[in-house]
Amino acid sequence: MTIADQLPVLPIILPLVLAPFAILLRNGRAAHVFAVVVCGAAFAFCAMLLARVTAEGVISYALGDWAPPIGIEYRVDLANALVMLLVSGVATLAAAFSYASIRTEIDDRQLPLFYAAFMICMTGLLGVTVTGDAFNVFVFLEISSLSTYALVALGARVDRRALTAAFNYLVMGTLGATFFVIGLGLIYQATGTLNMADIRAQLSAGPPGAMPNSMVEAAFAFILVGMGLKAAAFPMHLWMPNAYAYAPSAVSAFIAAASTKVAVYVLIRFTFTIFGSDFDFIDAMLTYVLTPIALAGMFFASIVAVFQEDVKRMLAYSSVGQIGYMLLGISFGTEAGLQASLIHIFNHGLMKSALFMAVACVMLRLGVHTCSGFHGLTKRMPFTAAAFIFSGLSLVGVPLTVGFVSKWYLLQAAFDAGRPWAGFLIVASSLIAVVYVGRVIELILLRDPPSEGLLANDVDGNPVREAPLSMLIPMWVLVGANIYFGLRTDLTAEIAGRAAAALMGGAQ
Amino acid sequence: MDPLQFIIDRYNYWIFIVLMMIGLYTVIARGNLIKKIIGLNIFQTSVFIYYISIGKITGGTAPIYTTAHQEKLFGHGESHERESHDGEGHGGGHGDQSHGPEAAGHESDDGHGEDASTDHAAEPLHAGASNDAAALTAGAGEAPHGAPGDIHAGAPNPPDALTGGDPATTEALGLTINPDLVEPIYSNPLPHVLILTAIVVGVATTAVGLALAVRIREAYGTIEEDELEDADNIAEFGVADPRDREPPPGGKGERPDGPPRGAKLAGDRLSTRLGRGGAS
Secondary structure, eight states: OOGGGGGGGHHHHHHHHHHHHHHHOOOHHHHHHHHHHHHHHHHHHHHHHHHHHHHHOOEEEEGGGOOTTTSOEEEEOHHHHHHHHHHHHHHHHHHHHHHHHHHHHSOGGGHHHHHHHHHHHHHHHHHHHHBOBHHHHHHHHHHHHHHHHHHHHGGGGTOTHHHHHHHHHHHHHHHHHHHHHHHHHHHHHHHSOOBHHHHHHHHHSSSTTTSSOHHHHHHHHHHHHHHHHHHTOGGGOTTHHHHHHHSOHHHHHHHHHHHHHHHHHHHHIIIIIIIOTTSHHHHHHIIIIIHHHHHHIIIIIHHHHHTOSBHHHHHHHHHHHHHHHHHHHHHTOSHHHHHHHHHHHHHHHHHHHHHHHHHHHHHHHHSOOBGGGGTTHHHHOHHHHHHHHHHHHHHHTOTTSHHHHHHHHHHHHHHHTTOHHHHHHHHHHHHHHHHHHHHHHHHHHHSOOOSSSGGGBOTTSSBOOOOOHHHHHHHHHHHHHHHHHHHOHHHHHHHHHHHHHHHHHTTO | OOHHHHHHHTHHHHHHHHHHHHHHHHHHHOOBHHHHHHHHHHHHHHHHHHHHHHHOOTTOBOSOOOHHHHHHHHHSOOOHHHHHHHHHHHSOSSOOOOOHHHHHHHHHHHHTOHHHHTOSTTOOGGGOHHHHHHHHHHTTTOGGGOOGGGGOOOSSSHHHHHHTTOHHHHHHHTOOOOGGGGSOOBOOHHHHHHHHHHHHHHHHHHHHHHHHHHHHHHHHSOOBHHHHHHHHHHHHHSSSSGGGSSOOTTTTTTOSSOOOTTOOOHHHHHHHHHHHHTOO
16 A cells, blocks of 8 residues: 555645644744645645546545445545645645734744644644545534634734634534534434445435435434534624634634635535435425525625624625525535535635735734725735735626636526526625625725824834735735636636536435 | 323433533523533533433443353354354454345334334333344344444334334344344444544533633633623724724834834734733
8 A cells, every 4th residue: 555545644644643743843933834834735635636536536545444334434526625625725825824924913932832723723624524424524623613713712912802702603613513413413323324425325225205204304404503503604603703803814814715615515515415405305405494594694794794894804794695605506406506606615715815814914014904904005015905906806706706707607507496586696795795895995996095193104113015925925826816717717617517416416 | 102101212312302402591591601611511411412322222231242242152053144243243343334234124114103213222121132132133243333223122012113013024134033142232332432532522622612711701801791792892882993992002102213124023013912902
C-alpha cells in the first residue's frame, strides 16, 4: 500500500496531528507560517483528490483497514471533493491572510493557540465532508464546532459581545448537534448500521412501503432541524449574525465561507444519498418544509441585511439569505436544483470570504467594521475597495462573476422543476441584495473620506494606507477566483453537474 | 393494545422524552448562563439514555467471550450458523458484509408494524431467551453489527415477533429455534461505544461553555442573560459612534512626533485597540 492509497485520509489526519504542535511554537509568526503550510498541504491533497475522483470515480477508503460497513469508511465522490476543495482552499487563504489582521485583534500569546484552533476547525470541517459514516459526521462536526466557539470568543479583546455571541452559538450549535444525534439513533435503530451507503441499502431493501416507517421519517426531521441549526437556515439563524460580526475578522472570513456550507452539504448528503428523494416523505418534506424555509430566508434575512449599520452583520444576514438559495436548490428535488445548490455552495464560499476579508482590511486600518469606515474608501484603500466592489457585485449576481453563474443555474432549475414563481422570487430577492450591497458601494465610491474625527486617520493616528500585501494577495486571489470561475463556468458547473447526477443516481 | 400497557412497555422512551423536554425547557426558559449549560447537559444526557437503552437486550450480557460460553458452544453439536458466528468472532471480526439475513429479518419486523420495531428495549422478560437465540441463529455472524431492532419482541409470542407472524418468512429465513443455543446473549455494544464518544463531546462542550461563562462574568460582571442584553444595548445605543465610546487613552497625544509609518509595535496597537474596543 503506497502513500497515494492513503490520500483520502491525509487532509484530515495531517492538520489534526500537527495542530497541537502549533501550540508548542511560542512565536506567533512561526505558528502562522506553520498553519499556512499545513492548510496548504491539506489543500494540495484535496486538489489531488478532486483530480483523482474526476478521473477515476468514487474512492472508498477503509479507515484502519476495517472494511465497511463495520469499519469507518471515507468515501470521496465529486460532491464532497468539491466542498473539501472549497474548505481547504479558503482555509489556506484565510490563514495566509490572517496574520496582520489577527495580531492586532488578539493577544500575542494567544496566536499559537489561535492557529491550532484554526487548523482543528478546518480538520473538523474536512472530516464532516469526507466521511461516509453517519456517526463520524457528528464527531467531526463537534470537533469543528468546539474550535469555532473558541475562535469566535477570541474577538472579545476588540468587542466583548464576542463572548455572548460565542455562548449563544455554543448553545444553539450543541442543540443542533444533539438533534442530529437523535436522528442518527433513530436511523441506527431502524437499520442497524451507520455506514451511509449501507443505511441506504437497508432502507431501500425489502417490500415496498415497509421501510420508510415513522421512525425513519422522525429521524429525517431531527436531522433536518439539527443541520438547519448548524447551517443557520432561516428561522434557526439567530446565533449567526452576532457570531460572524464579533468574531475576529480573519475568523469571519473563514467560517462564513466554510462552516455553514459544510452543514448544507451534510443536509444534501443525508437527503439524497441516505434517504433519497424517491421516498414520498422526503419529497413532501422538501416541498412543504424546505421550500418555505428557503424562501423566507431569502427575503426576510435579505431585508434585515438592508438595515444593518455594521457591515459584518450585514454580510452575516446576507449569508442567511444565500443559504436560502442553496436550500431552494435542494428543495426542488431535481438534479438541476442539486447542481445549482452545489455550485452556489462553492461560489458563495468564494464571494463571502472575499467580502469578509475586505472588511477585515478596513478593520485593520480604521478599527471599525461599520458603514462609517467605508466612506470614500476608493481614495484611501483603492485595492480593498475594488475587492469589496467586485465580490459585492458577485454577491448580487452580476454577469462575469460567480454569483451570476449560481443564480443562472438556480433560475434554470426553478423553471425546469416547473416552479417559475420560484424563479421570479430569486430575481426579486437578488434585487434586495442590490440594495444592501449597493448601499455600501455607494459609500465607497461616491462619498468623501471623513477629513476630521477619529476616522480621518487610521488607528495609529497616521493617514490611512492601503492594507499590507500579506492581506491583499490572499484577498485578490479570492476575487480573482470569483471572476475566473465566473468566466470558466464549465469547471464548477461540470463537476457540480456530475456530482448532482451521482447523488440523484444514488437515490435510484 | 391496551394503552396503559403500551405506555409502560416503552418506559425507557418516556424517560428519554421527559428528560429531553426538561433540558430543552431549561435552555430556553432560564436566563442564567450556568443554568442554560446544565439544561444542555440534561438534554444531552437524555440522548445518552436513549442510545444506551436501544443497545440493551433483555438478558444480554457484556459482549465478551467467556470460557464458560466457549465450552458451551463447542460442547453442543453446533449448527452451521453457529460455526460461522464463532469464526467471525475470533477472526477478522470486521469482514462480515452479509446483511441478507439481517435485512430480511428486519423488514419482516416492519411488516409487523412500527410499534413493534421501536420496542425491543422495553421487551418484557418472558419473551426473552428463546427469541434472542433465534435472532442469533438467524443473523449468525452479524452480532457485532446487529440491529437492536432485530432482536426485539414486543409481541407476546417470540417467533411471531421476529418474523412479524408470517410463517412464510420464518421458513424463508430458515429460522430454527434451538433452545441449546440460548446461552450467549450479548447486548449490542455499538450504541454504548457511540455514546461514550458523545459523552466525551458533551463534557468538552460543557467545559467550553463554562469557560465562556467565566469570561462573560469577567467582561460584564453578570451571567444573567437579560442584564447582558441591557449592558450591550447601553453600550451600543448610548453613544452613536462606537469609536466615541471610549476615546483611545493617549493614543495620539503621547507621541507628538509619531513613529515612522509601519514601525509601530503590535503592543502599541493593541493598547490603542483595547482602549477603543472596551473589552474586558
